[in-house]
Structures are given as C-alpha cells and as structure tokens.
Amino acid sequence: MPDWKPTTCIKSLHKRAAVFASIRQYFSEQEVLEVDTAVLSQCAVSDPFIDSLEVSFRGYPEAEAETCYLQTSPEYAMKRLLAAGSGSIYQLGKVFRNGEEGRFHNPEFTMLEWYRLGLDDNALMDDVERLVQLVLDIGPIRRCTYNDIFKEKLGLDLQKSSTAQLAEAMHKHVEIDMSLDDRDAWLNLLMSHLIEPMLKDESVFITDYPASQSALARIKEGEDGELVAARFELFVGGMELANGYHELTDSQEQQRRLSADQQTRKLLKLPQRPLEQRLVAALASGLPDCAGVALGVDRLVMLALNASHIEEVIPFTFRNA
C-alpha cells in the first residue's frame, strides 16, 4: 500500500490556517489590497541562483510546446500592478523553486509578499515586525548591519578582509572546493554555514547588504559613507524568514541588472531564460516610491509550532504530492 497520509498532522493544519487568517486580517485592517497574480508566466526570474521550473504549454495536445515558467516569487507581476496604480498590495500564495529540497525547503512553498507605498526599508522593518509578532511570541527585533554581524559573530571586518581571508575563515570550519574569485559566494557561505546557525536563539534584522547583493533594492549610503543595498533580511531561530527592499524604481538600472544577471548566467553556464521586459516597461512608466518584502510562510508556521522540518507544517511535501 502506498503511503497516502499527510506529512503534517491535522492539528498543525489548524495552526497554519490560523496564521493565514491573522495575515489576512492584518492587511485588511491596514487597508492593503490582496491580489493573486499569475503563477505561470512566459518569463522567468533573472536571478542566477534561483532556478525556475519549466512547464510545457500546448495549444492542442499534439502541438509544439511553448516553454513557460512557474513563478519563483510574484515580484515582477506585483510591481506591474503597483505601476498601474494598485496602491499597497499583498499576495499570499504558492511559488516554485527548482531543486530546493531539504529541512527548510520544499520546491513548492507558500510566500507572503507585500508592497507599501511611501515606506523605505527602515519603515518596512517596523511593519514586518508587527506582522511577525502577531504569530510569534518574540520581543522587539534587533537590527544589525551586514558588516556588524560579521564583526560580532566571526570577528571579521569586511571592509578590511580580502576574499582570500574570507575563504580562510570558512576553511577553518568547513571544507569546500571553490575558486576564490567570487567574493559574494564566500560571504553567502559564511552567512549560511556559520552565522545563521549562531542566530538560532535570537531574532535579528540584518540590514545594509553589500551593494553587490542588492538584487532589486536601490543603493543608498550606509552609516560610514559606504554604498550599500537598501535591503534587509529577517532571521528568526537561525532561519532566513524574510527579505525586503526599498525598491529600485529606475528602469534603466533595472534593465542593466537584468542584463548583468543574464551575463552571469552565461558565464556560469546556467540556462538563459526570457527576461521580463514588461517589468522594465512598468518601471519606465513610473513605479511609485515603495518598499516590499517576501516572507516564507511555511517557515513562519514552523517557528510557531517549533517544528524542525518543513514537512511538519505542509500537508504534502513534494515527494508525497
């Protein structure tokens, strides 16, 4: 007999539903509009390290397939709505990321993404904090810059550390065979392998990411005059829970970043996928000043239930679906 049972228990599903309800109530009170954009698109995310699942669309069963992509986040579509005058919006729904499977990952997961007009990254962190505190019993959330968390947890001064020194710090703890040329890769390794586990007993917003890791955030001047990304991430219980930006609104810069991502993909021999030019067009027509954030809802439920594996909070994992 095949194993037909859910990987979660019914009691956890009640908690999950209650979390969904609190989220919707919060945004309803805040007068933020719920939207549900397309999950299936002709374009894919440009990010080199986020792989989209491909789907074959056919006009009729024997027709030649058109390749479409399952969305890895509703970001592009939501920004098109913002540019069309939607006002502040949120979306609670499924997104898909190829290859991501583990204790904290399922290739199909539930993401909460929202955009607030007129807020910057700092004000949006206040908003995230209020929402998370509706679900989790945690006190005020500390804020710490990217540079400061490296100093605090690893004693590394990023402004003075060469990539070789970052690699050396990593090799002290974990063996890895990787070339030295990609500084951001070493930063990501140190963050995910060493710093994240050290954050297991605290909640912290890590702010002012390196400008090289800005993704779709605008660039601003940091505390000491260094250019940084207006980007933050929230870590709770050693898990990356949310990622937010003071959004980039400059369409030319947006075009440049999409092309740069495509170039990186080419260099790394990763698949070249159609870029979402409608996003660039939307920004050119005018994206209102806003801040946006994406939050992993399954991980939020994991924290609420003190679960150690994502399978404990979703009805059926990928391997059971």
Next chain:
Amino acid sequence: MGYSANQLKNGLKVMLEGDPCAMQDVEFVKPGKGQAFTRVKMRNLLTGRVWERTFKSNESVEGADVMDRDMEYLYNDGELYHFMVPVTFEQYAADETAVGDAAKWLKENDTCMVTLWNDNPIAITTANFVELEVVETDPGLKGDTAQGGSKPAKLSTGASVRVPLFIEQGDILKIDTRTGDYVSRA
C-alpha cells in the same frame, strides 16, 4: 556510480581523496539569493576522522563500494583475524588495523559485523553485548554481592575489565562492548 550533490543522504558511502567515507548528517543549504550547497558531516571509514564538507550543487562525488555483512569470527592465526559468512562459507581475513579495538571482544564463533570496502575488511563491529569468561582475577569475596568495590579481571580475549569483588575465575560475564563495562554475570 557517481552521486550529484542533491542525491547525497545519510548513510551514503562515497570516495573522497582516495578514502571511503560515510555521510552522517546531510543538510541542504540555500540562502534565498545565494548559491545552493549540500553541507555534510562525514566519517572517514579508514581513519575514523569526522569532519564537515560542503558540496556545490553541481559537484558530484564517486560512490564507494562499501557494505556491512554479518559474519562469524573463526580464529586469529597470530597475524590475521579470520571471519566467515555463515550461509556461503566465504572467508575473509582482516588485519589488526581493520579489527582495531574490536579485538578485545572477539570470541570464536560469535557473530559480528564486517565492513567491506572493495570486498576487503576495513572495520569490525562486535555486538553491543558479548559474553566472555574470566581467566584471571583475585579470589572472590564471599557474601560481597551487595557491597561496592571492584577489582581487575582478565577475560579470555585478553581484555581487562573492572568487575565486582564477588566475581570468580571461570565466571562468564556480560560486557557492554561500546563502553567496555561489566554488566552482569551471564
């Protein structure tokens, strides 16, 4: 047989730098915007060393032909230890390095687990509990079954263990091989 990073899992045996290794703890690590990695805690099956290594998602690793088989311990010829698969009568000889500390608990005709790499024994794991005879100890103290205190005793395999004072030469003892402790009289 090769494995890609996303196929790694607990218990998998792979070759690294020429040595067979067993994966003990495998975790998928993927920052939202960063590269995916598979972080693994591994044990070198020849040296016992445990360490952590991270694999890039496009890295692959060669499988190791390692398997565990239950065998009967036959005898030691002064240099090698001989084992036999009970059903097929296939015999294997293991050297001191492979047998290691298990030598202290190997009794003829007992069943133990032999780890084979490319069909050669590289490790021996005895049962958690074995029964061995005391061949040498000070005379027992009668009536001392409840009191504390212990003394050394030499077992038939040559191993030395601490035993209660009432134990006599010729007694059969139950020993926990994981700790090397006396458990009871068998």
